[in-house]
Amino acid sequence: MILRGTSLIPGRAQGRLLAGVHENLLQGILLIGHQELPALLAHRGPLPAGIIVRDAARFAHALIRLFSLGIPTVLVSSEQAEAFVPGQWVALDGDQGLLADEPIPPPAQAMAQQVDLQTADGQPIELMASVGDARGAEAAVRLGARSIGLVRSEYLHPEPPVAPDRFFYINALQDLLEASRPLDVTVRLFDYGPDKHVPWWPEAPIAPLGQQGVRLYAIEPISEVLEAELAALDELCRDRPLSLLVPYLTHPWEFEGIRERLQRWPRLRNMPLGAMVETPAAAFALPEWKAMADFVAIGCNDLMQAFDAADRNRPELSAYLDPYAPAWLRFLARLAREGLELELPMRVCGQLPALPGLFPLLIGMGLRSFSVEPAQIPHLASVARLTSSTEAGDLLVQACRASSSMEVRGLLGLART
The missing domain is CATH 3.50.30.10 (Phosphohistidine domain)
Structure with missing residues (x-):
């Protein structure tokens, strides 16, 4: 069986x-x-x-x-x-x-790591790694990541559980940075979400689509924790160029507030600063991000949650979070197209590229940079090498014209599971 x-x-x-x-x-x-x-x-x-x-x-x-x-x-x-x-x-x-209940034959196509990774028709693809600690950074280097596209700094916690201070962040981030050499690193600033357990903050808000990400940066204790993280990053970037990423943006004034806050730190004020697109409002503000951000990261997991109005942490709502829904694919394709027209550097973060059949569709949208889990990199590199971006674009057109996710699955050759 x-x-x-x-x-x-x-x-x-x-x-x-x-x-x-x-x-x-x-x-x-x-x-x-x-x-x-x-x-x-x-x-x-x-x-x-x-x-x-x-x-x-x-x-x-x-x-x-x-x-x-x-x-x-x-x-x-x-x-x-x-x-x-x-x-x-x-x-x-x-x-x-x-x-x-019996040995499974290995797949015919062996997985490959990326070295100057290109699609079958010569389009360059960049596979970055999303990590939460030094062990993840080591895996990223070992498995062929081109850079660390996202450090989940909110998962760095002291023991015993107390709010992290500057000294903690210097040590924890230094370990991660050393493990990631020689890769470039982008650190996402502290990004609390309702399902991210913070042992030192028992009163943390737990409602989805509420107080999270950048919305908490003026509220204690997160404001103090962010100051500690920024102080540590200002110290660490003496020897290592870094980029920063602002999470869960809705309006441009939130990003402007962080840019202004960084001016107090001599080495952070000119550091590349990216905007995470994780809400529909942010997705429709690409011209504003072009004017004020150095790059954009599309956070597909939270963006899909807001798009489908369904809490992504509740299994009983999983059917509403349908990554094969034509409306969702049309939304993403529009977002990618506008980013390309604006010549806005974009990367995709989250689980979407690793889902069966979807990576070629994302390539067909014109997206070329992806930050994924290190373990997913060799497989996605193999998929990229076998994918023609032109054929993927034609397949995307069919998927966007489909009337149901079942039809999209059929186009991708997927049995419904």
């Missing part, structure tokens, strides 16, 4: 099926529900060889943090999970999203 789920983290593993997080997970294939992800991320014992997540919220931060473990992972529905029982031998293929 071979069952097709959804690929999350590439790699292959096999072992006995384990149900639930417990003390010894060594070499097993762990089956857990979405609500058990925090327990797994906090687990300090031996880790499993592979992970199966049941009924996951595909774009939740908990799944993104799972990449830090580097364990091959496949997502399945509850119905699919019922095909396996604890103790059963299971083979898992995170590249193809497959589970089986």
Whole structure:
């Protein structure tokens, strides 16, 4: 029996099926529900060889943090999970999203890393890495990232849980910067979101589409934490050129406020500063970003959440967050087209490029720079080399004219799972 789920983290593993997080997970294939992800991320014992997540919220931060473990992972529905029982031998293929009770043949196309990466028709592609710590930076270098496109600095926390200060950030960021050499690095400024657990801030707001990202920069304790981070970055960029990224923007005046705040730091005031496009309002403000930002990063996960008006951390709303919906593809294509017309440097962040069939469509939109999880880079490099940007553009036109996501899946050769 071979069952097709959804690929999350590439790699292959096999072992006995384990149900639930417990003390010894060594070499097993762990089956857990979405609500058990925090327990797994906090687990300090031996880790499993592979992970199966049941009924996951595909774009939740908990799944993104799972990449830090580097364990091959496949997502399945509850119905699919019922095909396996604890103790059963299971083979898992995170590249193809497959589970089986027998060995799985490897894919015919070997994965490749990027060196001067180009599409089949010669269009340059840049695969950057999104990381949250020094271990992620080491993986980015090892797996062929061209740069660190996004440092999730909000995941850097002191122990015991107290608000990070300048000295903490100097040490934590220095470790990450050393691990990332010789790559260029873009640091996203502290980006609190409702599903990002902050152990030193028990009163943190938890409502989606509320107080998060840049909206908190004038509010304590985040204002003080941001000052500590900026002081550390001003110190660290003496020896290392950096870029900064402002999260969760809605209006240009928010960006102007951060640019003005940076003027107090002698080495930060002229540092490249990017705008994250994670709200529809920001997506329709590209002319303003062209005038004031050095580059733009499209944060697909939050942008899709706002576009579909569905909390991306609630599994019961996952059906509304449909990355194959024609309306969503038309929206992204319009955004990419306007950015190209404005000659605005753009990069794509988030899980979208790694979803089956979507990377060629993004290339077809004219997008060329992508910041993804380090583990996804070799596979995406292989996909890029096999993709003709001209043919991908023609396929995009068909996808945007489709009447349903099922029709788009059919165009991409995907079975509905």
